[in-house]
Amino acid sequence: MRNLLHELIFPVIAVLAAFLIGGLIVLAIGDNPIEVYWLLISSAFSFHDALGNFTFDNWGYTLFYATPLIFTGLAVALAFKCGLLNIGAEGQLYVGAFAAAWVGITFAKLPGVLLIPMAMAAAILAGAAWGAIPGVLKARFGSHEVINTIMLNFIAVGLLSYLTQRHYKAAGDPIMQTVEIAEQSHIARFHTFLAPFGIDFPQRIPLNFAFLLAILACVGVYFFLWRTKFGYEIRAVGSNPSAAEYGGINVRRQIVLAMALSGALAGMVGINEVLGYRHRYYHDFSANYGFTGIAVALLGRNHPLGIVLAAILFGALIRGGLFVDIFTDHVSKDLVQVLQAIIILFVATELLFRRLLIWRKA
Amino acid sequence: MLRTIFNFTLIASTIRLSTPLILAALGGLYSERGGVINIALEGIMLAGAFTAASVTVFSHNPWIGVLAAMAAGTLVALVHGLATIKYRADQVVSGTAINILFLGVPALLSGALFDSTGATPQLPREQVLPDFTVFASERSPLLASVFNQKPLVYLALLAVPATWYLLRKTRFGLRLRAVGENPEAADTAGVSVIKMRFTGVLISGALAALGGAYLSIGQNSLFTRNMTAGRGFIALAALIFGKWDPVGAFLACVLFGFAEAVAIRMQGTVNIPNQFIQLIPYVLTMVVLAGLIRRATPPRSLGVPYVKE
Numbered sequence: 001m002r003n004l005l006h007e008l009i010f011p012v013i014a015v016l017a018a019f020l021i022g023g024l025i026v027l028a029i030g031d032n033p034i035e036v037y038w039l040l041i042s043s044a045f046s047f048h049d050a051l052g053n054f055t056f057d058n059w060g061y062t063l064f065y066a067t068p069l070i071f072t073g074l075a076v077a078l079a080f081k082c083g084l085l086n087i088g089a090e091g092q093l094y095v096g097a098f099a100a101a102w103v104g105i106t107f108a109k110l111p112g113v114l115l116i117p118m119a120m121a122a123a124i125l126a127g128a129a130w131g132a133i134p135g136v137l138k139a140r141f142g143s144h145e146v147i148n149t150i151m152l153n154f155i156a157v158g159l160l161s162y163l164t165q166r167h168y169k170a171a172g173d174p175i176m177q178t179v180e181i182a183e184q185s186h187i188a189r190f191h192t193f194l195a196p197f198g199i200d201f202p203q204r205i206p207l208n209f210a211f212l213l214a215i216l217a218c219v220g221v222y223f224f225l226w227r228t229k230f231g232y233e234i235r236a237v238g239s240n241p242s243a244a245e246y247g248g249i250n251v252r253r254q255i256v257l258a259m260a261l262s263g264a265l266a267g268m269v270g271i272n273e274v275l276g277y278r279h280r281y282y283h284d285f286s287a288n289y290g291f292t293g294i295a296v297a298l299l300g301r302n303h304p305l306g307i308v309l310a311a312i313l314f315g316a317l318i319r320g321g322l323f324v325d326i327f328t329d330h331v332s333k334d335l336v337q338v339l340q341a342i343i344i345l346f347v348a349t350e351l352l353f354r355r356l357l358i359w360r361k362a
Numbered sequence: 363m364l365r366t367i368f369n370f371t372l373i374a375s376t377i378r379l380s381t382p383l384i385l386a387a388l389g390g391l392y393s394e395r396g397g398v399i400n401i402a403l404e405g406i407m408l409a410g411a412f413t414a415a416s417v418t419v420f421s422h423n424p425w426i427g428v429l430a431a432m433a434a435g436t437l438v439a440l441v442h443g444l445a446t447i448k449y450r451a452d453q454v455v456s457g458t459a460i461n462i463l464f465l466g467v468p469a470l471l472s473g474a475l476f477d478s479t480g481a482t483p484q485l486p487r488e489q490v491l492p493d494f495t496v497f498a499s500e501r502s503p504l505l506a507s508v509f510n511q512k513p514l515v516y517l518a519l520l521a522v523p524a525t526w527y528l529l530r531k532t533r534f535g536l537r538l539r540a541v542g543e544n545p546e547a548a549d550t551a552g553v554s555v556i557k558m559r560f561t562g563v564l565i566s567g568a569l570a571a572l573g574g575a576y577l578s579i580g581q582n583s584l585f586t587r588n589m590t591a592g593r594g595f596i597a598l599a600a601l602i603f604g605k606w607d608p609v610g611a612f613l614a615c616v617l618f619g620f621a622e623a624v625a626i627r628m629q630g631t632v633n634i635p636n637q638f639i640q641l642i643p644y645v646l647t648m649v650v651l652a653g654l655i656r657r658a659t660p661p662r663s664l665g666v667p668y669v670k671e
Contacts, residue, residue: 029470029471029473029474085454087454137648141651141653143653144651147598147599147602147647148648150595150598151595151647151648152644154592155641155645158640159637159641161637162635162637166635288465291458295459295462330474331474332470332479334467334469334470334473335466335470337466338463338466338467338470341459341460341462341463341466342459344456344458345441345445345451345456345459345463348445348455348456349444350449351449351451
């Protein structure tokens with residue numbers, strides 16, 4: 001229990017401190033921070049709309065936005081457990097999404113029972129392959145994964161923009177997006193799951209099967225890391241590579257494995273985006289999900305449970321930000337990005353708060 | 363066909379496009395030779411670009427805008443320095459946070475100041491940085507256009523030998539390199555590792571912000587959302603491709619600027635997809651980092667926080 005409290009205290013302090021600074025910015029801009037924050041929180045978590053009617057919209061969208069962040073948070077955390085910083089989740093998720101769309105377009109004749117698993121597998125494998133590249137480069141040549149993942153983000157976006165523009169766009173479509181995937185490759189939304197129970201969850205809310213997959217992925221990552229030999233070896237490499245090597249662990253193989261799995265998790269964002277939501281690949285769809293994944297992993301202390309909570313927080317910020325954009329005088333939804341960044345800075349500078357706390361005690 | 367692409371206009375355009383890269387890459391060099399990874403170059407450039415444009419809107423003087431941009435860049439770098447040097451935060455994480463921060467801050471502030479989250483107001487011609495001619499030619503206006511550039515272009519070109527000299531021939535440079543390679547030894551020799559690293563990071567902020575200012579009030583006449591479009595990362599790539607050396611980084615920036623200039627010129631004329639040319643810097647950097655052409659070895663203590671024993 002003490003341990004849990006200890007794990008929670010710095011993330012909570014970081015979030016509160018970020019909101020405090022964000023509040024000062026809001027004040028400086030000329031809006032009332034309490035009103036802005038109330039709007040942000042209520043439009044993300046309330047079961048009632050502005051007129052007091054019952055609604056699933058707020059929670060529905062919050063969890064929908066949290067879904068990609070759970071995947072990218074897990075991706076960053078898994079790599080981190082191996083001592084690797086994967087800032088390439090952004091590229092990996094784009095590649096995964098495109099692969100899912102490619103299958104949904106190319107094999108449009110196949111029935112859904114085949115097409116859906118194939119499209120999901122494509123997203124996972126493509127993400128894994130894109131993630132494995134910096135893993136192999138690190139294992140084989142020792143080149144730093146941070147630089148390579150940054151470069152691969154740009155390369156992914158460039159290649160996919162070419163493929164979309166030249167080969168998969170509908171003729172005359174001014175938007176950079178592919179044609180639609182086959183109808184039978186759409187995955188079910190929560191409307192379908194909840195209707196048998198007499199719950200009327202609107203079909204238009206895009207919360208879908210991918211959210212359940214994300215929760216499943218959390219459980220999977222937990223078991224993999226803490227209950228399997230491979231997971232143990234990944235963590236051993238992360239905590240001390242030379243000791244792991246000395247203990248007979250194939251460090252290079254674990255690095256490649258961790259990066260591939262990390263990429264696979266990021267690629268799963270494509271399942272939510274393409275099969276559950278837009279039903280096509282839309283270039284530029286990611287609202288920085290890959291980078292927010294770093295914030296999610298840090299705030300969730302690289303633990304699946306923490307990651308779910310952190311992803312819901314950031315999902316809520318995305319949802320609430322849209323309302324802040326519309327219903328305040330001066331503040332725009334960009335406040336959310338600022339809050340996110342400050343949270344990362346504060347979580348990363350735990351030492352600052354440790355010193356402040358110790359100083360208080362002394 | 364080739365003559366329509368390769369001419370003086372291309373050279374002039376290469377110089378223009380290389381300038382922000384050179385300024386940011388040299389900035390990154392001061393930080394990284396001192397041992398602090400600076401992937402925040404992108405965010406700092408955005409901060410500089412936005413500050414330069416909005417301060418010029420109010421002051422009507424682009425030079426005040428340039429100075430304000432440098433101050434803003436230094437301030438952002440100070441945050442990076444405090445987080446990573448003083449509080450030993452992960453340098454990549456702190457840099458990422460700063461990059462995210464400056465996707466948001468300019469939009470938030472320009473929304474409040476100018477009622478538009480997309481861009482700052484367009485500056486009139488006379489409030490943009492003026493062109494400065496070092497060589498005039500009546501006979502060939504195209505040749506002359508090569509030597510008619512914004513002052514920040516010449517500044518960037520001068521900063522290359524200056525940085526080389528500072529790094530190689532002065533006590534400051536020796537100390538900066540020492541804290542990046544072997545901080546323990548430098549400390550034992552009486553060099554303040556913390557102070558040197560802060561100096562490197564702050565210089566990097568000022569230079570990268572200049573690169574941003576060049577984009578908003580030199581090449582353009584306003585700040586637009588995410589106008590750096592990854593140039594901070596290309597500068598980082600150039601720094602690595604140039605093996606963390608001022609001359610090497612400069613040549614890499616010119617190469618990458620040239621690639622961009624060719625890509626722009628080729629639009630619609632040649633059937634090689636534009637996207638592929640734009641990917642050249644990223645691919646080359648990965649190849650060099652892997653040691654497939656010639657190995658690029660980072661400063662030995664790059665990324666490692668220094669804890670005094």
